Amino acid sequence: MIRHPFHDVAIVGVHNTAQAKVLADHDSRSIALEAAHGAIGDAGLTPMDIDGVVGNLGNDFLYQHRIGPVWRSLSALGIPAVLEGAMAIACGLATTVLITTGEAGSYREHTATAPWTRPTNEFVAPYGMFTAAEFALMARRHMHLYGTTPESMAHVAAVIRNNGHANPQAVFSGRGPFTAADVLASRMIADPFHLLDCAMTSEGGAAIVLTNMERASDCAKAPVRILGGGTDHFGPAYQHPPVWEMGGRKRPDLIAGTVGRRAAENAFAMAGLGPSDVDVCEFYDPFSFEIIRQFEAFGFCGTGEGGDFVLSGVIEPGGRFPVTTDGGTMSFSHGGAAVQLFQRVIRGVQQLRGECLSMQVPDAHVALCTGGGSGALFTDVLLLGSELP
Amino acid sequence: MTMLRPQDRAGVSPVPTMFSAPYWEGCAERELRYQVCIACGAANHTPAAVCAACDGADLQWRRSDGRGVIHSWTVVMRPVGPDFDAPYAPVIVAMSEGWFLLSAMIGCEHTELSVGVEVTVEFHPIADGRLVPYVRPVR
Ligand SMILES: [Zn+2]
Numbered sequence: 431m432i433r434h435p436f437h438d439v440a441i442v443g444v445h446n447t448a449q450a451k452v453l454a455d456h457d458s459r460s461i462a463l464e465a466a467h468g469a470i471g472d473a474g475l476t477p478m479d480i481d482g483v484v485g486n487l488g489n490d491f492l493y494q495h496r497i498g499p500v501w502r503s504l505s506a507l508g509i510p511a512v513l514e515g516a517m518a519i520a521c522g523l524a525t526t527v528l529i530t531t532g533e534a535g536s537y538r539e540h541t542a543t544a545p546w547t548r549p550t551n552e553f554v555a556p557y558g559m560f561t562a563a564e565f566a567l568m569a570r571r572h573m574h575l576y577g578t579t580p581e582s583m584a585h586v587a588a589v590i591r592n593n594g595h596a597n598p599q600a601v602f603s604g605r606g607p608f609t610a611a612d613v614l615a616s617r618m619i620a621d622p623f624h625l626l627d628c629a630m631t632s633e634g635g636a637a638i639v640l641t642n643m644e645r646a647s648d649c650a651k652a653p654v655r656i657l658g659g660g661t662d663h664f665g666p667a668y669q670h671p672p673v674w675e676m677g678g679r680k681r682p683d684l685i686a687g688t689v690g691r692r693a694a695e696n697a698f699a700m701a702g703l704g705p706s707d708v709d710v711c712e713f714y715d716p717f718s719f720e721i722i723r724q725f726e727a728f729g730f731c732g733t734g735e736g737g738d739f740v741l742s743g744v745i746e747p748g749g750r751f752p753v754t755t756d757g758g759t760m761s762f763s764h765g766g767a768a769v770q771l772f773q774r775v776i777r778g779v780q781q782l783r784g785e786c787l788s789m790q791v792p793d794a795h796v797a798l799c800t801g802g803g804s805g806a807l808f809t810d811v812l813l814l815g816s817e818l819p
Numbered sequence: 820m821t822m823l824r825p826q827d828r829a830g831v832s833p834v835p836t837m838f839s840a841p842y843w844e845g846c847a848e849r850e851l852r853y854q855v856c857i858a859c860g861a862a863n864h865t866p867a868a869v870c871a872a873c874d875g876a877d878l879q880w881r882r883s884d885g886r887g888v889i890h891s892w893t894v895v896m897r898p899v900g901p902d903f904d905a906p907y908a909p910v911i912v913a914m915s916e917g918w919f920l921l922s923a924m925i926g927c928e929h930t931e932l933s934v935g936v937e938v939t940v941e942f943h944p945i946a947d948g949r950l951v952p953y954v955r956p957v958r
């Protein structure tokens with residue numbers, strides 16, 4: 431049996447606050463605090479049990495509840511925050527770590543695209559670049575190299591949006607159902623991405639509580655094990671041309687287009703598992719193409735085969751690899767600059783607990799959760815399990 | 820069909836850094852510049868302190884011939900903000916000297932973009948008068 435320090439750490443509490451286009455009467459601090467209380471309650475703990483926090487808004491929680499001095503990290507971008515919390519616990523820097531985030535009130539005037547999509551860098555801003563255009567330049571290259579079609583991307587978007595349609599907690603609950611034709615008929619944003627190929631914008635909070643396996647047995651719900659994880663980064667997002675073939679100097683197969691491959695290899699190796707052991711794919715979905723890309727990058731299918739793979743019936747509910755089952759950033763929520771980067775992890779935990787209100791994958795034991803994307807030159811992965819393999 | 824043209828209302832002015840100042844000084848003279856590593860000959864862009872191919876710290880500015888081919892492209896129909904006019908077409912250009920330039924296509928219909936199209940660089944002002952490199956198909 432493979433042992434890794436992460437295997438002594440479990441996720442014991444998760445919480446999404448209400449997610450909405452606008453959360454009236456909330457700002458980022460208040461919604462992150464509500465998320466924190468929800469996750470701590472979900473774990474059956476109290477604020478006094480927390481001895482580590484991650485992120486700026488975790489710091490606010492720490493001060494408001496006067497639980498300091500405690501361990502604290504600044505990590506803010508989803509899976510890296512979870513891995514850092516797990517490392518702190520595995521290394522004995524903390525016992526029970528709260529990760530909380532939220533955003534409300536920062537984007538309600540829509541004359542420009544959302545602030546987190548608009549880089550100010552000198553080499554991209556003069557050309558009107560924003561996230562959809564950055565990711566489109568990656569998708570276009572894949573279409574050129576492998577013949578990937580807008581129809582395959584639209585199918586991904588329809589499946590994820592239909593997951594959100596069925597989810598009573600999604601911002602776009604009940605807005606469907608959608609077909610690939612509906613996606614292709616929606617207005618073009620940045621070719622090849624139509625409006626319905628893209629993430630939405632909304633407001634919300636999310637929080638996660640981690641602890642060691644000894645404490646986890648006293649918590650309210652069955653612990654979800656951290657089987658493995660990894661992060662792949664090539665440098666700052668939205669400053670340099672997003673070239674599919676850009677590689678580092680160490681391994682020629684690790685290029686920006688397949689970012690996340692090394693992270694997934696590492697995560698699977700920590701668990702002694704592979705793609706065929708995964709029951710549910712909680713993949714980050716900033717744009718439809720990124721789901722196709724991740725199946726290739728993580729080794730679920732061969733390079734260039736992702737378009738056919740997603741059209742083969744595997745990603746729908748009941749398929750072999752159901753994807754982004756709450757509706758993701760396209761339909762569940764995209765609550766700001768980083769909130770949504772934690773929500774693949776929360777959904778993975780809910781799947782392994784068997785507590786999803788919609789699209790529950792029967793008998794799910796292993797979930798692969800991800801964040802990031804090729805247009806931003808990074809992809810992070812977290813492998814969760816209901817028990818150790 | 821809409822002819823792609825420079826974004827002369829774009830209010831996002833580049834703020835040069837210590838590394839990039841020679842690049843923007845070149846643009847002001849309608850000259851596209853990139854860096855070449857003296858140790859290994861590799862072309863480097865965006866402006867850097869060390870060579871991305873060999874760690875060499877001796878990088879020399881060169882004038883590009885401004886020629887390349889479209890490596891990837893998009894056409895934006897929802898502008899990033901009110902000072903951009905859709906459609907516009909950000910592109911990645913594989914330059915003849917072996918480096919990649921992020922720019923935008925002008926001088927053709929927005930339906931005419933394709934990987935492999937040969938392009939040449941030309942300079943046009945944004946809102947504050949600063950010259951920015953765009954690319955146009957070679958006819
Ligand atoms: Zn060199």
